[in-house]
Amino acid sequence: MPDYALLISPAARGAYFGETQSVALAEIAGVGGVEIGAFEMHGGMDFLRIACADDLTREVMRLSFVQGLFLVDQQGWHPVEGAKGFGLHEDFVSGEKYRGKTNETLTQLLVNLALQEVETGHTDLRLLDPMCGRGTSLFWAMRYGMSATGVEQDLSALNEIRRGLKKWTKLHRQKHKLAEGWVQKANKKGTGKFLDFKSEGQTARVVIGDTVDARALVGRAPFDLLVTDIPYGVQHMGGPDGARSPLAVIQKAAQGWADCLAPGGVMAIAYNCNIPKRADMIAAFEGLNLEVVERNVAHRMSESILRDVLVLRKAA
Ligand SMILES: C[S@@+](CC[C@H](N)C(=O)[O-])C[C@H]1O[C@@H](n2cnc3c(N)ncnc32)[C@H](O)[C@@H]1O
Known part of the structure; x- marks a missing residue:
């Protein structure tokens, strides 16, 4: 060799x-x-x-x-001159800088870990990010030639994503279509409002809503990959004891997330394993027909954040 x-x-x-x-x-x-x-x-x-x-x-x-x-x-x-073969310009994942953005290299790692383990047998893969923020994982998915859907609770994400897309599509003369609509009846909170970005044969959709309701918000077609970076417990998460852990939300959302995956589909979830602990994350997904795939990529980000990735595959 x-x-x-x-x-x-x-x-x-x-x-x-x-x-x-x-x-x-x-x-x-x-x-x-x-x-x-x-x-x-x-x-x-x-x-x-x-x-x-x-x-x-x-x-x-x-x-x-x-x-x-x-x-x-x-x-x-x-x-070696061969290109990496990605679609869209890299600015679509790395150009925007905003508070709470997931590092784009870490996001690519999540996509790669999931792709390496996926066993759905599909040729056209679809990615779901049920806590997608401003869409770093969705635009990575498009660069890999996948369509993607994200769920985000913060309504202001749609305007910010649209603004970023207008900038990068203009700068890089990227042919595209933007469309907006509702997956349910229009309401003041914005739950169910979506923005679609279509380009190069793929679509990235961001839907506003609570990740606990992901199953109802993203449609019935199953996903091959679920890639997400959950909050790092540095903000109040509304836990029962006022805890800063996102665990309560994950426990409530786990069934819906698992239901969104096709058999053989893979989740790659980045989290701060100081809060919640790895055992608690694994327990949140127990009994949902998912097996843990051991991939040790834990790394220290700061004194309070030890980032780990939980990889789970749904039984085929
Ligand atoms: C670590 S950030 C993800 C950032 C994203 N990967 C990006 O690069 O833009 C976690 C996101 O989860 C969202 N979030 C937290 N709780 C949520 C919930 N219950 N439903 C939907 N989104 C939620 C937050 O608003 C935040 O945007």
Whole structure:
């Protein structure tokens, strides 16, 4: 098998901090058929040496921590020119900056973990983010060629998303259609109001509502991937004891989230495992026909946030 050197993106360090190497190893472990070598530093840049068949290079280049790939032979290092093959411009996921945004590299990791484990057998995959904020995961899904739906409780998200889309579609001359409507009777709270962004054959829809009602808000067609970054317990979540944990919402939403998945579908949920603990997250999804897929990508973001990802697959 040919030898390669993967250039580790500086953005990965900004997402995974001191655990960048262990997260990278856990992510690449999901690509079958790759021989993992050593981490090396050259010219101040970080690399991971691997060996893999040529037909895996595109999947490897799409890993969240990878900036570029070099073929290594006796003559030296040769940059691999093949494109990552993403749709839409990267600005659609990384251009907007706002409070509460999920890091775009972490979001790509969630998508990759789910894609690596999905067993629905569908060729056209659909992604659901039941706590989608301003849509980072939905636009990543479109870049991967998937349609996506998000649920968000904050009504102001629709205007902000529309504003961002107008900016990036104009700047990058991206052909598209925007449409608005209601999935239920119009109401003052905005529950059921949606915004559709259609481009390159895919649609990203954001629907306003409580994630506990996700099943009713997103339609009956099943999803292959459920990717989400839940609140980190740094804001009041309305728990029974005034707790700052999002666990109460997850417990109420779990059944609906599971019902939205096709058999063989996969959830990748990012959360702060200081609050709630991993065992409590797993317990919230117990009895819903989901198995835990062990993928250890935990990394410390700050003193109070140890970010982990729970990966669950629905029995096929
Ligand atoms: C960590 S943020 C996700 C950010 C998003 N990934 C992005 O990059 O824009 C969590 C989101 O969950 C939303 N949320 C919290 N509780 C919710 C609920 N019960 N129903 C729907 N959305 C909820 C919050 O408003 C927030 O936008």
